[in-house]
Amino acid sequence: MLEMLRRQTQTRRRAVRSTTSHACGLYPAVGAASMDPRGVIIGREAYSGKAYIYDPFILYNPHARVRLASGHALILGKSGYGKSALEKTYVLRQLRFRERSFAILDAQGEDGAGEWDGIARQLGITPIRLVYGAGDGGEGVRINPLDDRIPAEHQFKVLVSMMEILTGTLTSQTKFALAEAHERATAGAREQQRVAILSDVLDALTAPQPTLLGQQPVTPEELVEWGQPAALALDSLCNPSRDLAGMFDGPTTEGIDLDARLIIFDLTKLPREGEAMPLLMAVIGPWLRFGWIKPNDRIKRTLIVEEAWHILSHRPVARLFEELVRYGRRLGLSFWAVLHHLGDLLLEQAPEAAAILKLTATRVLYHMDRDEAETTANYLGLPDWARKALADGSNVCAPGRAIWQVGSRINLVEHIRTPLEIRLTDTNRRMSEGQREPTDRQGAQAAAPMIRLHKGAAA
Numbered sequence: 001m002l003e004m005l006r007r008q009t010q011t012r013r014r015a016v017r018s019t020t021s022h023a024c025g026l027y028p029a030v031g032a033a034s035m036d037p038r039g040v041i042i043g044r045e046a047y048s049g050k051a052y053i054y055d056p057f058i059l060y061n062p063h064a065r066v067r068l069a070s071g072h073a074l075i076l077g078k079s080g081y082g083k084s085a086l087e088k089t090y091v092l093r094q095l096r097f098r099e100r101s102f103a104i105l106d107a108q109g110e111d112g113a114g115e116w117d118g119i120a121r122q123l124g125i126t127p128i129r130l131v132y133g134a135g136d137g138g139e140g141v142r143i144n145p146l147d148d149r150i151p152a153e154h155q156f157k158v159l160v161s162m163m164e165i166l167t168g169t170l171t172s173q174t175k176f177a178l179a180e181a182h183e184r185a186t187a188g189a190r191e192q193q194r195v196a197i198l199s200d201v202l203d204a205l206t207a208p209q210p211t212l213l214g215q216q217p218v219t220p221e222e223l224v225e226w227g228q229p230a231a232l233a234l235d236s237l238c239n240p241s242r243d244l245a246g247m248f249d250g251p252t253t254e255g256i257d258l259d260a261r262l263i264i265f266d267l268t269k270l271p272r273e274g275e276a277m278p279l280l281m282a283v284i285g286p287w288l289r290f291g292w293i294k295p296n297d298r299i300k301r302t303l304i305v306e307e308a309w310h311i312l313s314h315r316p317v318a319r320l321f322e323e324l325v326r327y328g329r330r331l332g333l334s335f336w337a338v339l340h341h342l343g344d345l346l347l348e349q350a351p352e353a354a355a356i357l358k359l360t361a362t363r364v365l366y367h368m369d370r371d372e373a374e375t376t377a378n379y380l381g382l383p384d385w386a387r388k389a390l391a392d393g394s395n396v397c398a399p400g401r402a403i404w405q406v407g408s409r410i411n412l413v414e415h416i417r418t419p420l421e422i423r424l425t426d427t428n429r430r431m432s433e434g435q436r437e438p439t440d441r442q443g444a445q446a447a448a449p450m451i452r453l454h455k456g457a458a459a
Contacts, residue, residue, distance in 0.1 A: 035059065035066045035406065040093040042086070043416040046401060052413045054406070055094075056334045056362060057300045066407050068361040071334035072325055076342055076376060077366025081393070082400045082415055083338055084108070084115055085425040086364065087304055089417055092119070092424075094302070095261060101299050103263040103288055107270075107277070107307035114266040115306075119424050127264040128256055130247065130280060141253035142246065145283045146186070146196045149291040156182055159201070161282040161316035162248075165275055166233035176213065177227030181205040198249045202234040237279075244276060248283060258292045272307070278314040285311075285320045293331050300332050308337035311356075318352035325356050335360075341368075342376045363405040367393035386410055 039055025056071035058064060075083050087104075094100045106114035106127070113127075120127050128141055145158045159182060163170055170178070178201075185200035208223035224231075236242045238249040257263070265284065270276045293301060311317050325335045337356065363380055373390035376382070382390075386403045389396040389412060396412065397403065404413045417425065 035409070036064045040090065040096075041416075042090070042404075043400075043414045046412040046414050052404070052411065054362075054404075057332075059406070060329070066409060068407050070328060070359050070361045072328060072356075072360040073334065073336045073362040073364065074357060074360040075336060075338040075364045075366075076340070076368070077364075077402065078340065078368060078393070080399060081366040081397070082402065083364075083366055084306075085400070085417060085421075086402070086415055087306075087336070087338065088116070088119060088425045089415070089421050091262070091302075091304070092421065095123075099299050101261045101292075101301045103265070103292060103301070103303050105265050105267060105281075105284070105303075105305045107267045107272075107310070114264065114268045116264045117266070120262075120264050122424060123262065125260070125262055125264060127266040129266040129269065131269040141256065142250050143248060143280075143283050143287060144195065144197060144250065144252040145248055145287075146182075146198065146201075147252050147287060147291070148195050150286050151290065152182075152186060154286050154290065155186075157320065158282060158286050161320055162237075162279055163230045163233045164316040165278050165282060165314060166236060167229045170229065171226075173226035174229050177205060177208070177223045178230045180208065180211055180223065181227060181230075184209065195251055197251065198234055199238045202231060202238050205231045205234065244279070247276070247280070258288075263292070277307075277310045278317050281305075281311050281314070281317045282320060285317070285324055289324050289331075293333060297332075300334070302334040302336065304336040304338065306338045308339050312337070312339075312350065312353035315350055315352055318350060318356060322352045322355050325359050328359075341372055342379060361407055363403075365390055365397075365403040365405070366401075367391075367397040367399075380405065383410065 035053065036055070036058050037053055038058045039053045042052045042054050044050060045052050056068060056073065059066055059068040060071050061067075075086065077083055091102050091104070094102070104116055106116045108115050117127060119125075130141060130143070145162065146155050150158065156179060159178060160170060160175060163174075163178065181201050181204035184204040186196045188204075189196035189200055205227040206224065208220045208227070210220055211218050211223070237244050237247070239245055267277065267280065270280065288303065305311060311321050321335075324331075324333070328335055335356075337360070342357075357379075365376065365380075365382075365386075368376060368390050370391040373387060377387040377390065382403070382405070386405075389403060391397075393399075400415045402413055402415070404411050
């Protein structure tokens with residue numbers, strides 16, 4: 001009888017070898033294959049329940065499971081579905097790495113403070129507030145477009161961009177007069193052992209010296225005529241009686257620490273409409289490029305721009321940022337553009353904006369109205385299931401859920417936050433009635449250790 005029983009080695013089946021791609025097709029419940037396990041956790045992949053981990057710098061590595069062409073990201077979607085919460089928790093989690101640094105352009109807020117104000121206070125950081133009339137006695141700060149941290153040739157690009165925002169495209173003659181004035185202003189300031197300011201350029205434009213255009217003499221009268229559009233634009237920035245006075249004319253306010261691991265520019269007191277915001281973007285991009293990003297160090301930096309349509313919808317600003325974004329891999333920079341609607345941008349009329357969007361290898365898409373979802377899906381080449389999911393704000397793309405397009409992979413991801421992160425990232429307090437602080441299971445107020453970032457400190 002015992003001879004009829006087969007031994008275990010006789011009944012063991014040979015293993016079936018397969019790839020993860022085939023396994024996912026045979027067993028759909030497995031869900032999508034994961035990316036690189038290093039980085040920070042975002043949440044979980046909605047269909048498989050797997051942890052969703054992301055870090056653009058790790059995924060840019062040639063040996064990563066999913067190789068990204070760039071570290072740049074585009075965040076899109078309606079308000080109230082989780083864009084701000086994603087940015088903030090991502091930054092808080094990444095700050096636990098020693099070689100990560102962030103600059104935030106905070107364009108939204110309430111009660112005169114930006115959305116990042118609570119996080120800044122929790123981490124021991126003072127946001128850099130930019131307001132009108134930011135003189136020495138004001139509450140805001142000033143950023144000098146001619147700061148010596150910006151090389152002279154890039155200073156002139158910034159000047160041209162600012163003038164074009166205020167007056168439109170400059171003629172070749174106006175650019176020539178502006179270049180002569182800029183050169184004379186910087187030379188004069190250097191002789192006085194100080195940094196040039198916009199008023200120096202205005203003075204040089206309105207009281208020029210004879211010069212040469214090749215071998216052709218150019219008289220002061222001709223330079224005054226050629227430089228008149230730029231002079232009028234500079235007057236609106238330098239004249240104390242003008243609306244834009246105080247923001248850019250003068251030395252950069254002392255005490256701005258560009259070596260901090262988290263820099264928050266609070267832009268909430270600047271008007272959304274008009275020239276103030278695009279002017280600031282035109283200055284702050286190169287200013288960060290040469291003052292914040294240090295050559296030959298190991299720090300990986302991320303620049304997050306809220307309300308990024310101020311960049312993408314103004315060609316002079318988009319030109320400056322396109323250069324910053326295009327060379328992001330050399331600079332160790334990840335650029336995050338946060339927008340509400342892609343359809344608001346006339347991309348066919350703004351090739352620089354289209355180029356910036358195409359350079360993003362990560363797209364995080366929250367719920368959108370059906371027409372906007374169609375426009376976005378067509379532009380980004382999303383599959384039908386993602387197209388339908390974006391328009392479903394009640395179930396599939398409910399608040400906290402987003403379509404993540406990372407390289408060639410597309411997943412539905414549910415963002416997970418700790419109770420403390422929920423408190424720090426909540427932007428619905430004013431609309432919520434009777435909302436209490438998150439608590440743990442024992443009823444005590446939940447808290448998690450936060451890393452306070454002091455000047456020169458490392459996490």
